[in-house]
Amino acid sequence: MRKVFCIGELLIDFVAEKQGNDLSKATQFTKKAGGAPANVACAIAKLGGKGVFVGCVGDDPFGSFLLSTVKKEGVDISLAQRSKTFTTLAFVSLAEDGERDFVFSRGADKELAYDPSLRKDFHGNLLHLGAATALLGGSLEKAYGKYLFDAFTKEMFISFDPNFRGDLWKENEKQFIKKCMPFIEKSHLCKFSLEEALLLSGKKDVNEACDFFHEVGTKIITVTLGKEGTLLSSNNTKKIIPSIAVKPIDTTGAGDAFIGCLLYQIADLGNFNRVFEDYELLAKMVQKANKAGAITTTNYGAIVALPTKSQLEN
Template sequence: MLDLLTPPMYVEIIMKVICIGEILIDFVCTQVNSGLKKGCDFVKKAGGAPANVAACIGNLGGDSQFIGAVGNDPFGSYLLDRLQSYNVNVDFVQVLSTPTTLAFVSLADEGEREFTFNRGADEQLTLTDSRLESLLDDSIIHFGSATALLGGNLFDSYLAAVNHASSNGNLIVFDPNYRIDLWKNNIEQFKERCSIFIKMADVVKVSEDELELLTGMSVQGEACNVLHEQGVNLVFVTLGKDGCLVSQNGNQYIVPAYEITAVDTTGAGDSFIGAILYQMANSSGIDILYADKMEEFVAFAEKVSGMVCSKVGAMTALPSLDEINNTHFIVKK
């Protein structure tokens, strides 16, 4: 965790953002409102929350590195090609004999989704202490895997990585990425494991449902304070069409969303936090976690997220910096 009591640190180069966790194939059903039971036709899309975040950062021009595992199969090769096409460093991706992880996704009106997972190689990621020491340096570390907390080698690697990052003084960012299909029979374990990372995180990004689930409180401002009491300095609560609640340094405010027509919300939260991290990594100082710039950061991130929601696919919908700068946005009233 970053020591915010130290003097501000200024950097002359872009900071690297390391995203650790799953990468997978999303098979997206093309029949809207059919559900996975009735759906017949699917299109292949690259996905996985941490991979989406890394791709967003790289696509905007940032320095991002993805650490995860894929199978030694056509799906794994496809995923590595896709990440590299978004300027993501994949030097430390492990290629294993276990098949690449697959997810099947169906879409409903306004982009809402249903998931089912066929886990594979992502679960087998193994990070040694020596590998972690060579990776962390002064990077921002993002923990946002939907599957990491389930257990296995990936969970062990997550624990090792967050402990090393905390000892090293890295800026730690955590997104719980709750998926009911993964945790519906074991919600308490999900909350317990999230608590480990929340206590070490400088920044936490949650949806409004995740915030209530993790804190047991329905009043969002009070729920954010629960996270602050555990050591979190900055909380983002994404509110969908209502924008984002920012809670930092005793200040809480909502940045309104932009007018969009949602087609697919897959990757919306990933692109939001990716855009935030891109801006953090490209800013000159980390004093009090960019408090004077945060509203501007969130407004930009909402533009990125809104454009992702307007198309199908998490990575394929990612806009470039030029596309964002040349698009007219209307604030939602």
């Protein structure tokens, strides 16, 4: 089993207790661990894979809570860093249909320092870059560029999820697109939501968007479509791979569960070049990853809701 290095933020999600999707009215919040790359590392570890988290949390009780939470799920946290800056916080409110509203108070995640010693462990392993905050500046953004370069030169399998958050890029969408392009060009696998695929390609049609991403360099494109499943585009074939029917109560983390499960399966392959050549093999993996995403929507919380291997198999 190859390692999957997941780089980016690990933060506190304060989830509003009452449903309603209106943060201005919420009065009580429950503390939960969150952050897309950490969720992906947990998704991989819960399935029995080797998820390695590389990110920075504050040297405070919230940071300790976060690291112990992901460690409990089996994630390797030996490369995590601590900073004097407070831990990054997000406040999340959920509507009855599982959709969410959230705001960030950014802290320690931006301070991740690039660690050149990681390079020796990179060869033949997988790298997942998917921080919602990584392209907002700080040393985390610099580390992202450097790890991308290292991964490319060390023949890693590179995965990218832009994790676009409208709130964070309100008047700056063009800058977001520009910052994402090097990652899209160098990644073997990109995971987009439909909104992200259209925004980043500048196309009006998702098929044209996929063609655009292939032209700039990505071999495998997945566009997650909620209950409809996932559009998989690879090796000159595009198909929607259906998901399973569930009753969603919280969609937080479905995308992370999806990409985590897909990366877990790719990490488990002896030779990951097979996924570039064999569309049917990849489609089966996406089908399983859809199931992981669907199961995650049936429980509250991004990490707690992630399926274990036996939940996924049954």
